[in-house]
Amino acid sequence: MDRGEQMSDLFAFNGAKGAGWAQPKPSIEREILISSIPKKLRRKSLPKWPRASEPEIVRHYTWLSNRNFGIDNGFYPLGSCTMKHNPRVNEKIVQLPGMDKIHPLQPEHHVQGLLAIYFEMQEMLATCSGMDQVTLQPVAGAQGEFTAIRCIQEYHRQQGQGHRSKVIVPDSAHGTNPASASMCGYDIIEIPSGDDGRLDLEALKSAVGDDTAAMMITNPSTLGVFEHQIAEAAEIVHSAGGQMYYDGANFNAIIGKTDPGRMGFDAVHYNLHKTFSQPHGGGGPGSGPIGVKSHLSQFLPTPLAGRRNQVEADPKGVDDGYWYFWQDVGENSIGKVQQWNGNAGAVVRSWAFYRRYGKELEKMSEHAVLNSNYLRHRIMNPDPEIAKKIHVMPLNGAPADLVMHEFTLSLTPLKELHGVTGKDVAKRLLDYGVMAPTLYFPTIVPECLMIEPTETESKEVLDKFASDLHKILSEDPDLVTSAPHTTDVKRVDEVWAARNLILKHPGNESGQ
Amino acid sequence: MDRGEQMSDLFAFNGAKGAGWAQPKPSIEREILISSIPKKLRRKSLPKWPRASEPEIVRHYTWLSNRNFGIDNGFYPLGSCTMKHNPRVNEKIVQLPGMDKIHPLQPEHHVQGLLAIYFEMQEMLATCSGMDQVTLQPVAGAQGEFTAIRCIQEYHRQQGQGHRSKVIVPDSAHGTNPASASMCGYDIIEIPSGDDGRLDLEALKSAVGDDTAAMMITNPSTLGVFEHQIAEAAEIVHSAGGQMYYDGANFNAIIGKTDPGRMGFDAVHYNLHKTFSQPHGGGGPGSGPIGVKSHLSQFLPTPLAGRRNQVEADPKGVDDGYWYFWQDVGENSIGKVQQWNGNAGAVVRSWAFYRRYGKELEKMSEHAVLNSNYLRHRIMNPDPEIAKKIHVMPLNGAPADLVMHEFTLSLTPLKELHGVTGKDVAKRLLDYGVMAPTLYFPTIVPECLMIEPTETESKEVLDKFASDLHKILSEDPDLVTSAPHTTDVKRVDEVWAARNLILKHPGNESGQ
Amino acid sequence: MDQMPNLGREKEMLDVLGLNTMDDLFANIPLEIRRNTPLPLPEPQSEEEIWADASRLLGANITLEDRPSFLSAGLVRNFVPTAVAMLATRGEFLTSYTPYQPEVSQGMLQAMWEFQTMVSELVGLPVANVSMYDASTAAAEAITCAVRVHNRKAIQKGVVFVSEYTPPHRLAVIKNYTQGAEIEIKTLKHLENGEVDMTSIKDAEGCCAVYVEQPNCLGMLDDTLLDIKELIGEETALIVGVDAVSLGIIDPPGSWGADIVVGEGQAFGIGPTAGGPIYGLFACGDKYIRQMPGRIVGLTKDTDENKAFTLTLSTREQHIRRHRATSNICSNETLIALMGAIHMSLLGPEGLERLALRVAANTELTKKAISSIKGIELVDPGKYNFREFAVKLPHLASEALTYLDKLGVIAGLDLGIWWKSMDHCLLIGVDDRTSESDIESLYLGLSEWIEVNK
Amino acid sequence: MDQMPNLGREKEMLDVLGLNTMDDLFANIPLEIRRNTPLPLPEPQSEEEIWADASRLLGANITLEDRPSFLSAGLVRNFVPTAVAMLATRGEFLTSYTPYQPEVSQGMLQAMWEFQTMVSELVGLPVANVSMYDASTAAAEAITCAVRVHNRKAIQKGVVFVSEYTPPHRLAVIKNYTQGAEIEIKTLKHLENGEVDMTSIKDAEGCCAVYVEQPNCLGMLDDTLLDIKELIGEETALIVGVDAVSLGIIDPPGSWGADIVVGEGQAFGIGPTAGGPIYGLFACGDKYIRQMPGRIVGLTKDTDENKAFTLTLSTREQHIRRHRATSNICSNETLIALMGAIHMSLLGPEGLERLALRVAANTELTKKAISSIKGIELVDPGKYNFREFAVKLPHLASEALTYLDKLGVIAGLDLGIWWKSMDHCLLIGVDDRTSESDIESLYLGLSEWIEVNK
């Protein structure tokens, strides 16, 4: 019998009534309270939640966590997702009562400290990206995209260009780009990439026109290559009357080296949870502030963090000579995209993260790019002794000498020769104690593995990953296609899940 | 290849100089500082510690933790050690600056809150145990024993009975009892238990005499049976002029039902980390306060927490009308056994633990004893269908109808019939995802397993343990003697360790 | 800089690449767009300096725990059991991401499947997703989802009726999210007494969806809502926004015909945390499954036929369906939903009920005390309130707030911020922890303010 | 009561046992000694009530972080990296106990083996155990250990010389621990200038052990100590108590002949925490291994010949050797030692040096500032100090402390508490975080006090 073979079933806990987490009694007696609720409104039977004690819950979630892989467990080269180490002090900071116990509608003199951090973050992001104004309200990259495209949409309407109905995206774009533009009501024009995986200016030229509202693009691209013709692309779009939108998911590759402002962009989103820090366990939370050039700032969601010099009459501030306030964006603002002022916790964590680098933030980008190139080199240039043992080498997804913070591999030869797919290799990597790279994205690279090591991985980890991958490439194809072998469960049947749709616990025998 | 096969080696991390945890610079330049140290005193080369970044350290210790079993991972029936769930709020409480950032020598008006908790704990422990005065200074059960025996020693000396040189312990006593008394300079007389595992009054009678300083005994005994003749035993020892010492490791079995005061004891220690709460990961910390009858209190270590009514002149207190202070015990005090005022953090955690039960603390003992008897019953009375499959049933370590919070099993029949030892069964239990019970203690029970479920385990966990044990008793003996099979490492060679004594890392190649 | 293990080893690694300087790595960036000056940012700081600054700045904030506080308006000053954060911040959870590889992500997948189950049970609908950004985006995406499902058969194409009691910041989110889908938002009217206006319900007939909140944003419960599903019929979606905690004692919308239930999850799992990260609840009936936004986990099996969990129905999502996706949501709020799941499972059914009862009791006591002040009137007298209630004051609510702030009481929300016409109204919100002395402070403060301004 | 899963299921379980009431379980306790009245204790509390009380009580304490603080005296106001507590409180570590079953305890065993390595490296001796209760019990047990090893050959049987600079609370612990072993503690004298008195060293010849501290408890480093091992010879153990952090820049006793090194580990891993739990360091040369107290981990192999760790040399310990054990220590301070290990490994060698340099710099600056005050004199002028230094004041130190306390400065330790004769002396301790403005506060406060009392 294997340790942990038996699954821990939350809904099997069924202790005594009320044996759960103890609370003080209500200040009025239960019976009186219940009978004061109009009968029609009263709940008839309680939800079938587990009845468990603290020890049982602690054990259950500990058990679950032990069946989950995070950065803390090993290398997590999930391309485009920038899975880097999250400094632990950030978690402590956001648990300070001055963060956790704050209501977003408290008066400004209650939250000078928070506002100061907001203001500093707006400024820092604008500085690093070459934008004029930043809002921290959007709570994820996708929402940032949506928000910025909404601003662009209102801008065009204001300019009497409301007819512009198309948004151009390269075929290598992340799915959120077309989805966000589409949610704003735009039609999407996808333009194919050139043979080198880069933006094809000719294709772009023939796509732009009087109906172009914007182009959305990330740089470095999702292939990890820098679009060196980006300024020309911006020129093309701008002369057609369109706006340039920068998907900042890859911003971590270029900080201090260049910025979207210099490249000619009008708007940009940042993924704070990628470029900076916000642990997004299981898929979120994130934070997706946007920055815009001044012509777009009147459309930003409201409010922003503002600052002025402190005067006599002000209450006590945070001792830096300034008074902070919530600044209304005005009547042209698109209003709100999130209920409050964004994911404040993520903003504060990212602030704590950036403070650690300060003016040396570019070192972060340097190390991200160094690690990426180093790993790519190690993978593509095995030691001669090892090379002999390898069945087949992967292809570069993009034939560039240098990559940025991430890179792609295509496993097409492996598939053609041995019937081993990218997915098989990804699953086999799990057996080696690492997370698999991003799979089959960007879609323009066939059998794609997209690898992003981040700056927080050591040379040893990169060396080991390269040699593990080499090992896999020399393994019996059957072993690889049947992988993984050592994980908590074997290969999971996703098709069965979609066909049968068991989306909740059926309840247990004891009548739960 | 297995996930995690490769060991994580702390000393293999060898990043850049100074790449470790970042600190501000010293307020004087390094070179100046170094040269200000008299040359002879200067360190020549730095210790060979790892050079690692935060992400590497987080991953290393996460990896280590995943190779460690705690209560959070499963049932931990380690008899005598009372491995119960530790409420998580306690961990948060001790991280409050008012606890963590306190110096024990701060003036009393700085630490009224801490003193109030100390005082409440002294009172609560005295109340529950029937003692007159409690000190919280000893930091573990063993130190509590030592401290109390030291008090008894001074008492005898004061009474002109300094010649009393012997301390009596039953042969079922914990090793710390004789060790502590011996450290005080006493000779140990071990008296054999009766056939029912209980104290043998006749043996006691013939052991006591003019040279008896004290008897040390725990009740319920380490066999989990209540020494119902304890009052008689106390009588015997007292009439010989000896003192009665209560090893409180099993105090959690009797709170609210009886107490050492009623049983006739003069001194007692409490294992706060067992009876109450102090997570003692890997072997400690603990806390071993002692309580004494009034004739011994002048010898207690100093200081105690004292209390008086608050008066006008006092600074602000904690709003309960009292002023708290450190009370010097006086010239007869044995002085100090720990440098400060004991393990304050453990005291505060235990305070938080007891507050959850308050006057219903006896429920905790009730459930501990209920769980113990229930589990014992389930083990000794398998379903008839299951009984058929079991090779051989264990024997009760103590032939009592009822046990207290723990109980013993003897696997002698199994060993005799199949050559399977208690150790083999213990190791095999690890394969079932539980911690093994205490093994071979008390030594008077041959092939002993000593099982203590505690009050924080559910019926389901107890049922499963019983049935797992039954399964093991019906397994192929070879499977059991070669266990464990599914743990991080196979059975560990302890003899090799003692012969070769590799007690530190040899350093790695890179010259670390 | 203690975050980068290769610091100081640059040369060694560059050598392997045949490069000389770190700048060589960026050779593909054309010179014309290179930044040549250092970033004008402060000096790097160590952990202890950052901690000191963070403590100083955030320590300067006044928190809801520092004083009697009656500011709720959709966020709750709750007590979250310590085990919640200790478990959710275990590295395996904290530092994972979307479980694209289910074989090594069973823990989070199972936790989210359990979360779906608990949310489903809570609201009385068969399916729940693993979180939206917040209650407002949940409401907005519920509307676009409903339109996708019902528009074909709808008589009023693209039309959705939204309750006039929807707070303006939420309405703004709804408008942003729906304008691109050519949805027309019409106002669902309410009567003077706060109940839904049945003639307005009639007007809604044949539209795609009706959105109401129960309790409404003034904390009032409207039992006439329980009948509207019958009136609007199967072809119009009934979307209900809820106060999640209230469902410990209040009949869940699923049992009175709601098709989609949305709401704020924050009360379970995390503090108000200055407005985020929090998480939106989203649950629906079977017919919306293929049009719903967000991630969802299903039970399945592995090649050994063992139980296993996986993300499912991804074909709705942007990474597969791109511009035809049901939503653009990618990163969501799973980690916070996990905190919610742990909190809910610690509570258990009876704990949930008790939590709701504590809020109910404090609502009752506060309402009674405050409405007894001469000069203060309940906006919705004779109604049952949960958590919040609105009162009309003799002068501007903003003035009352300022006055009480000076007394150290956070008295609530100036409803004039939401609706100019209600600038004499104060929204008072309680929670499970509102104490007698809190209520007394509010009572005394408001009484004094009225007295002083007579 | 949310800690007991079987609450409410008592009957079901009693039924299995054939019992009726919970009291029946206690039938073996004779009636005469039964308690018949309820415990006179307060009502049970919920987690949030306990948290509120704890926050209120501990929140009423004044902490070392609230004000400039110069109280050290063996405990350190340090900054512990956040990762330390987050890792050490992972349930697998937190809720384990002594690794009696190495097969499922490799993590803690390896961590402790690494701890032993780092301590060994730090002090320059080959073996370290996994912790003592604190520095004082470590010193006391080092003495008993040394006597066990050396007594047979010793000329002065049972005699140990202990430095007169050993603080009295430590001396009291030493006396308690040694009196039973019939050890005679004699005083090792020091000269006026604080250096060890070589004639006293001569007196020690042939005794079992000499115990000194470096720096001494007044923070002074004595370079003549580096020569005493040669003088006392192989048959007398040299036991040295250290300030662990100082070893980042100060030559470790192992390299000048110390046989056993002890000290307080607290600076690595945990705050001063009101004096406990902290942990004592204990390291020694090979010849003491079989007589040393405490647990120790060794590297070994499993039946598959894989590397594995296990507790070793248990035959020294009480659970095997009982009254002949080398010590009675059972529960120790492993969890805190684990915190120490994590902290040390985050620091690394250069980080350790920097930490020591920061303390050294602040010692220097503070000493310079305070000794420049007219009326204040250094007790040990011309010496090198680390962390602490003693000054002589014109009036009672206790009065100075009271005066500065009112100014919001914790000025140090009144040495009169330790030695009546030093009641005009103040022990001033700095740490890595002592700031310029802290020093200024102390300087101004002491100057003012002197001025006022002229």
Ligand SMILES: Cc1ncc(COP(=O)(O)O)c(C=O)c1O
């Ligand atoms: C290139 C790119 N763009 C946009 C996004 C969307 O960001 P988010 O997940 O924060 O919504 C991602 C995230 O996965 C991405 O990789």
Ligand SMILES: Cc1ncc(COP(=O)(O)O)c(C=O)c1O
């Ligand atoms: C019966 C008994 N007595 C004494 C002790 C010693 O307590 P501690 O480990 O706290 O020193 C123990 C602990 O294991 C014990 O079980």
